[in-house]
Amino acid sequence: MQHLASSNRRVTALRKxxxxxxxxxxxxxxxxxxxxxxxTIVETCCVVDAIFVDDExxxxxxxxxxxxxxxxxxxxxxxxxxxxxxxxxxxxVVAMRSCSLGDIADRRRVVVLDGVQDPGNVGAIVRVAAAxxxxxxxxxxxxxxxxxxxxxxxxAGTVGMVDVVVDIGAAEAxxxxxxxxxxxxxxxxxxxxxxxxxxxxxxxxxxLGAEGQxxxxxxxxxxxxIVAVDMTAPVESLNVAVTGGIVMHTLx
Numbered sequence: 001m002q003h004l005a006s007s008n009r010r011v012t013a014l015r016k017x018x019x020x021x022x023x024x025x026x027x028x029x030x031x032x033x034x035x036x037x038x039x040t041i042v043e044t045c046c047v048v049d050a051i052f053v054d055d056e057x058x059x060x061x062x063x064x065x066x067x068x069x070x071x072x073x074x075x076x077x078x079x080x081x082x083x084x085x086x087x088x089x090x091x092x093v094v095a096m097r098s099c100s101l102g103d104i105a106d107r108r109r110v111v112v113l114d115g116v117q118d119p120g121n122v123g124a125i126v127r128v129a130a131a132x133x134x135x136x137x138x139x140x141x142x143x144x145x146x147x148x149x150x151x152x153x154x155x156a157g158t159v160g161m162v163d164v165v166v167d168i169g170a171a172e173a174x175x176x177x178x179x180x181x182x183x184x185x186x187x188x189x190x191x192x193x194x195x196x197x198x199x200x201x202x203x204x205x206x207x208l209g210a211e212g213q214x215x216x217x218x219x220x221x222x223x224x225x226i227v228a229v230d231m232t233a234p235v236e237s238l239n240v241a242v243t244g245g246i247v248m249h250t251l252x
Contacts (some may be wrong), residue, residue: 001070004052006077014052017093018083021145025166028096030147032157034088035060040157047095054078054089083149096147099136099163101173105180107135107163108203109252112177114170114219115210116240119144123154124241125208130158132245132252137162140170142210170207171218177205184223187247188215189237191228198225200251208244 004011016023017031024030029049032038039060042048050069053059059070078087104110111129116122122144126137139146146155146164165173178184185198186207198204207223209215220226229238229246238246 001053001072003072004077006074006080010050010071011052011073011077011081014091014093015081018081018149021148024096024145024147028098029093030096030152030159031149032092032094032152033082033084033090033149034153035090036088037153037157038090038092041092041094041160044158044160046097046160049093049095051093052078052081052091059090084153094160097160097163099165101138101165101168101176104136104138104163104165105177105182107182109134109248110136110138110177110182110203110205111244111248112138112140112170112173112205112207112219113143114140114174114207114216115142115213116208117142117144118211119146119148119151120154121211121239121241122146122148123151123159125244126151126155126162126164127158128241128245128248130155130161132248134248134252135163136165138165138168138173140168140173142170170216171222174205174207174219174222178222178224183225185247185251186215186220186223186226187228187243188220188226189228190226192226195227195229195247195250198227198251204251206244206247206251208240211240 054075182203
């Protein structure tokens with residue numbers, strides 16, 4: 001294993017992938033922090049390009065592909081690169097799986113994020129979708145990056161278990177899914193139908209709006225149904241990831 005200094009070009013490239021959405025999407029690479037999340041990523045057959053560790057013993061042979069490069073960093077260097085105060089000793093560079101809206105038009109269950117900005121919420125929604133067998137997540141323009149370190153961490157590595165589509169307008173995505181015969185269900189505080197009345201025998205797309213603002217007007221009028229989660233007073237709202245989880249469980 002090669003030992004790298006902080007000025008090494010590979011370390012510089014690693015920093016860019018962690019800090020820059022543009023770099024991640026230009027290179028089609030993202031960073032996974034920690035052996036457990038990496039193990040989950042590997043099980044989804046994502047390609048691991050490189051692994052950076054502060055202890056050679058942290059690398060399991062099962063995590064390595066035929067061409068996976070492994071590098072050793074001083075602990076101080078790894079801490080300066082990672083976006084957490086206490087990194088888990090392993091940073092892996094992983095290839096994104098390419099996926100377009102057309103690729104998911106025949107999926108049975110899709111989640112559409114209409115301006116969900118917080119990467120922690122984005123990652124949590126991805127994790128729930130993966131856990132409940134939903135097929136794809138569409139993070140529309142204005143939403144957080146599902147491939148950001150915080151989102152990947154919140155997903156616990158399950159971002160590799162679902163198809164992920166990004167950088168498409170919410171109205172365009174919703175309209176295209178509707179045209180493909182997928183029933184469009186939004187979650188909002190002003191429901192048009194009871195959640196339990198939704199027919200789950202047909203393909204569905206769940207549209208989740210931004211924290212605070214909810215569904216955008218341009219997507220709202222495209223929806224077939226709008227549902228809400230029943231709550232006990234005086235509770236008036238839930239975190240978008242919690243709402244998404246409840247609705248996804250009900251509609252799976």
